[in-house]
Amino acid sequence: MTGKDRGFSLGASLALTLASAALWGVAHLATGRQRTGVLLMTFHLVMIAFVVTMATTFKSQLLSLAVQPNWLTALTGGLIGLGLTWSVVIIWSFVLVKPAVTTTASRTLTTVTATLLCALIIAPSAYAARLAYLSRDVVTSLFSATSSTPVIAQDPWNGARRVNVLLIGADSAANRPGVRTDSMTVASVDTATGATTLLGLPRNLEQVRLPTGPPRERFPYGFTGEPPYTPGLLNEVYQYAEDYPEMVPGVRKGQRGPTLLTKTISNVLGIPVHYYAMVDMTGFAQIVDAMGGVKVTIRQPITYGKYNEGLLPAGTRKLSGQEALWYGRSRTHSDDYVRMGRQKCLLNAVAKQADPITVLNSFEKLATATKRAISTDVPQALLPAMIDLAQKVKGTHIRSLSFVPPLISTGDPDWKLIKRKVAGALADRPVSKAATAPAPRDAAPPAPSPEEPISLDTHCG
CATH class of the missing domain: 3.40.630.190 (LCP protein)
Incomplete structure (x- = not known):
């Protein structure tokens, strides 16, 4: 059942198209396609939760993946695929909830709205995909794919202190x-x-x-x-x-x-x-x-x-x-x-x-x-x-x-x-700032050595 069959007004059609762009499946639920709507909505929510979790909890792992060419290639393809899939969902939703009115102005408005929504999705996806592609190009250009010594996943430093x-x-x-x-x-x-x-x-x-x-x-x-x-x-x-x-x-x-x-x-x-x-x-x-x-x-x-x-x-x-x-x-x-x-x-x-x-x-x-x-x-x-x-x-x-x-x-x-x-x-092995324990109250401060100028580099000019 489409928007014409349901008799959606122009405003309702625009609202449902916008809502479907923000959360997949809304238009499908509104037109009685319960199973498809629930599947789209579940997939979209899982995808959002995955992205948020990775960005907040696994930030360091993301940085590690960002310097691996294979992952960057997969990310480039994934971002392009995501942008295209999202656009298909928007167009699909728009077709389902098109208003019953057939004036030129209403058709133009709804078509322009759907087109702009697709562009708003595709543009950042394409930009992010290009960044991933450029990152891969930098990694493969600067860093050799071969190593004079094997890099072991369990200990990439091969026991070196x-x-x-x-x-x-x-x-x-x-x-x-x-x-x-x-x-x-x-x-x-x-x-x-x-x-x-x-x-x-x-x-x-x-x-x-x-x-x-x-x-x-x-x-x-x-x-x-x-x-x-x-x-x-x-x-x-x-x-x-x-x-x-x-x-x-x-x-x-x-x-x-x-x-x-x-x-x-x-x-x-x-x-x-x-x-x-x-x-x-x-x-x-x-x-x-x-x-x-x-x-x-x-x-x-x-x-x-x-x-x-x-x-x-x-x-x-x-x-x-x-x-x-x-x-x-x-x-x-x-x-x-x-x-x-x-x-x-x-x-x-x-x-x-x-x-x-x-x-x-x-x-x-x-x-x-x-x-x-x-x-x-x-x-x-x-x-x-x-x-x-x-x-x-x-x-x-x-x-x-x-x-x-x-x-x-x-x-x-x-x-x-x-x-x-x-x-x-x-x-010595100095510890991090967070792990530095205060010295005992009766401990004498170490004597400076004029021959060993170890210090933070703060002087400029």
Whole structure:
């Protein structure tokens, strides 16, 4: 029995069509199709309950699924299917409750209403499906489907107490060939608690001992670069490996640099470096622009530009991608160590300000910029575990240990001291903020050590 048979008025037909769009089966019940109406309504309510439960109770599991290509493919297809199914239900409901009146105005109004309802359903479904597709594209572009070590579901860390990831900020310039890794920090994360220590190495470390094999054979007394053209600093190791394939035999172009640099820094710190993630600074500027800028607090004016043609005044302000690039790059009236601090502040600011609304509003631009700016050897299979670990990191204090003067002389580094400081910094297992117990009332506070500047990175500008 249809709307004409029932004699639904124009207003009743519109109301039932709207109600059926909000809750499937209403129009069917109104026209006597009890079984179909109950089935549609039950299915719709179960679907809503499932979505709400997943979004509130299983949020962390959803984040893990969001970095798995197979799930993202299924989600893309599911969202498209949902939009089409919902539209079919709306049209079906509209046909059932069409009013008995046959004036042109009434037909036009009801048809337009049904069409708009379908569009309101299809448009967000199509948008969400596109986001899922773009997410899959980013995951498959950035992260390898294969892994050098098997990832076991029960223990993705293979029994390791800490996972160490080398974070590289790479820079290039028109007046010099190749890439220089001007920012190198190892994030050492406790796999049980998420407690993280950042180990920062300055770009201008000299006489760096390379790993055994061809690199050590060529530079038995430490890396010296290509004198007189280069001074032989740590930030040259990456490009040197790319230029001389025999340094890392059997490794393809584009991976020679990360491979040698990762092994070199592992050797310097005395800890295994499991993975790396490299951000190209020019691409990083595109990420900042895609976000609509990044807000930082500048404590002292910063002169920037090749010929000092620009100035970032002191104060809290939103920087464009180009300004953010110079904020992290400039050494005018400062030094490498001040710049290292600014780069950490900049990365921290971007991470904090990349809220869900900002990401959604600029997702396509961000996805494109991210693929251009970031490279890594973290395998796809490890991403769910990385997401879970990142949630633990949020609840901990992040400490930082930088090997800069006066602790370390960059021209003549004390390699044993570096290893000793690293071992000391990683010996304890700090607990999360929520689990931190107050110290006994009669306990003496620990004495600070001038040689071990471990602290939160809060200085910017």
